[in-house]
Amino acid sequence: MNKAAKTDKNKDSTGRRRATSYDVAELAGVSQSAVSRVFQDGASASKAMRNRVMAAADKLGYRPNAIARGLITQRSNMVAVVISKITNLYYPEVLVQLTQRFSEHGVRVLLFALEHESDTGTVIEQMLQFRVDGILTAAIFTPEQLETVDNADIPVVFYNRTLQDQLVSSVRCDQEEGERWLVGELVNAGHKTFGIVEGPPDSVVGIERKMSALNELSKMGITDITTVSGDFGYETGRDCFTRLVEKRGSPPDAVIAANDAMAIGCIDEAREGFGLSVPDDISIVGFDGIGPASYAAYDLTTVRQPVQRMTQAAASMLIERIENPELSPEKRAFSGKLIRGGSARLRSKNG
C-alpha cells in the first residue's frame, strides 16, 4: 500500500523480514551473543557495547522474539487462565485484575473461555501445546486432567474451587463461613421457613454454597426448606422464585440464593410477580457482592468476595510455584465481607 514499500532495500513493511539479533549484531559489528546479552537482565555487557547495540537495534526496529526465547529457555512466560462463561459474567474484574497482576511479573495471560464449566477437556491439550508455565483455573478439572498437567510439571492454582482429596493449590472465598453468617443472621432475626435457589449442577461453587447453607440451617434447627435450581442468571432467578412458591404453596420467610444475580431475579419476581415487599414480606440474600447488588433498587444483603486480595494471592501463588516447582501445594481461603443490605430483615436493623 505504501509506496516506500515498493523500493527495494526497505527494511520494514513489505521489505525484508523482521530484524533478528543477527541483523543487529551485523549492523553493530558485534556478535549475536552480545546482542542477546544486551537484551537480558543479569548479563554482562559493557556500556560501550550496550550503546552500540541499542543504536543498531533502534535503527532496525529490533525486538527480541519471545517465541524463540521461550524455546531455548524452556519458559514461555505465559500462563493459561481458564474461565467459564459463568465465572466471567459475574466477575469480570477478576480477569482484568489477574491479568494485571501477572503483567507486573512479566507474565502474559493466554485466555481459555469455556461454554460450560465441564468443558475443560478440550482446552487442556491446547495449554500443554503452548507450553504455558502455569495454569490458573476457575473451572474444575477431573482427576485425570489434573494428572495430565501434573505429569507435565505445570503448576496449577484453582480459583474458588478445589479438587476433593487432591493435593492442589487453591485460592477461594470461604463460602461456608459466608453462608453461616447469612443463615445465622436470618435465623436470629426470626426467619423460620427458607427457600434455597441453588446453582447449576456442574458448578462446584454453587454446590458448596448450597450445602453450607443447608448444613447451617439444619444445625440451627430449621426444617422447612424448599430447594429449586437455576443457572446463576438473572432470568433464572425470577423463574426460580416462582417455582419456589409453587413448590412450597406460599412464599418462605427468606430466600437464600446461590449468587447475587439470582437473588436479584428473586427480588424482582417477588415484587412484580407476587406483589411482595422486600424485605417486609420476605428476606432475600445472595452471594458474591457484584456491582448491581449495591444498586439502590436492590441493596442486597450478601457476602462480598475480596476479589482484590484473591486475585493478588492467586497470581503470586502461581508465580511462586513456577519459579520454585518444589513448593508444596497450599490452600488459601479468604473471608468475605457480610454486606447487611436492605433486602433482608436482620437483627441489627430492626431489633
Next chain:
Amino acid sequence: MNKAAKTDKNKDSTGRRRATSYDVAELAGVSQSAVSRVFQDGASASKAMRNRVMAAADKLGYRPNAIARGLITQRSNMVAVVISKITNLYYPEVLVQLTQRFSEHGVRVLLFALEHESDTGTVIEQMLQFRVDGILTAAIFTPEQLETVDNADIPVVFYNRTLQDQLVSSVRCDQEEGERWLVGELVNAGHKTFGIVEGPPDSVVGIERKMSALNELSKMGITDITTVSGDFGYETGRDCFTRLVEKRGSPPDAVIAANDAMAIGCIDEAREGFGLSVPDDISIVGFDGIGPASYAAYDLTTVRQPVQRMTQAAASMLIERIENPELSPEKRAFSGKLIRGGSARLRSKNG
C-alpha cells in the same frame, strides 16, 4: 510426590524432559520428519506410519510444541486482545465470545488488560515480542502506535472505535444511529429540556455518543441542554445526576447517559435523592443493553449492541487478514436494537 517418580527410567514427572518429536521418532523407528508430518493437517503419511507414530506418541505422552512450531512457521497462532478496565466491566461477554470465536479457528488469545484506555503504549511492545499474528483492540492507538504495528505487518481490528482518517479495519455498533433514535423518540414524545451524562475524556466511545446526541438534539431544535461528565460507572451516574440538577437549577425533562451503568445510577439518584418518579417526572435513557438494564427495577430504554454479531465479525475480519495480509481495511458498523423500556415516556407507549 508420586512414588513412581522416584523410579529411574520414568519418562514423565521428575524423570526426563517432555517428549519431543525425536523421542517419538526413535521409539517408532522412523524419522523426525515423519512424526512432524503425522501431526500436521495436509501432510502425506501412510496409514501404517500414522499408526506407529501415534502409538509411540501416546506411550510417551508427546504433544507438539506450539512454541517451536511457531518459530519455524512464523505463525504463533495467537492474537492479542486488548481491553481496558471499562470495556470489560460493561461487556464481559464480549471477551468470552471473542475467545470462543478465535478458538474455533485454532487461534489462541493473549490477553492484555489496561487500567485506562490510554495506557496502550505499555503493551504494544509485549504484543510484538510475542509475535502475535493479529491484534484486536478495544482500546485506542495513537497514530505512532498504529504505525509500529503496521510496520510489523500485524493486522489490527478495532472494536467499537476507530482511528480518525486512518486506514484501519474496525467493527462497531452504529452509535450515531442509536443516539439519533433515542433523541428522536424523546423529542417526539415531547421532551424539551435535556441533560447529558457523558463518559470519561479518554473514551472515544463516550465522546462519539455525546457528540451524536448533541448533534441530533440541535438538529431537532433543542437548545436547553446541560452536560456533566462521569467515568462510566454506576456511582458516578448517581453523582452526575446530582450535579446535573444543581447545574441546571432543576431536573431536565430527560437525561441521556453515555452508557447503561450511568443511566441506572441516574435513575437511582433521581428516585432516592430527589424523589422523582421515572419515567413520569423524568425520562432516562442509556446505551449498551447490559444485563442490569433489563432488570425489572430499571427496565431501561437503551440501545442494545449486537454483541454476538459484532464479535463474530471482528474475529473473522482479523483472521481473514492474518491469512491474507493483502486484504484492504474494512469498517463494519452494526445497527443496535432500540429497547423501549419503561424508563422513558415514549410516543408509542403513552400516546
Next chain:
DNA sequence: TCCCGATTTGCATCCGAATGCAATACTGCC
C-alpha cells in the same frame, strides 16, 4: 515380470535467541 508414475519417507537445514566455555580485553596494584 518389468517399468513408469505417484506416494511416502528420510536427510539436511532453518527459524531466532540463550548460554557454557574459552579467548580476549580491561582493571588495579606493586
Next chain:
DNA sequence: GGCAGTATTGCATTCGGATGCAAATCGGGA
C-alpha cells in the same frame, strides 16, 4: 611496566519442529 584477577566478548551448540528436495517404496498396467 608487568602481572594477577576480573569483566567482556565471541564461538559453537542447543531448543523442537517444519519443509524442500532427493531417495525409496508402492501400485498397477501391459
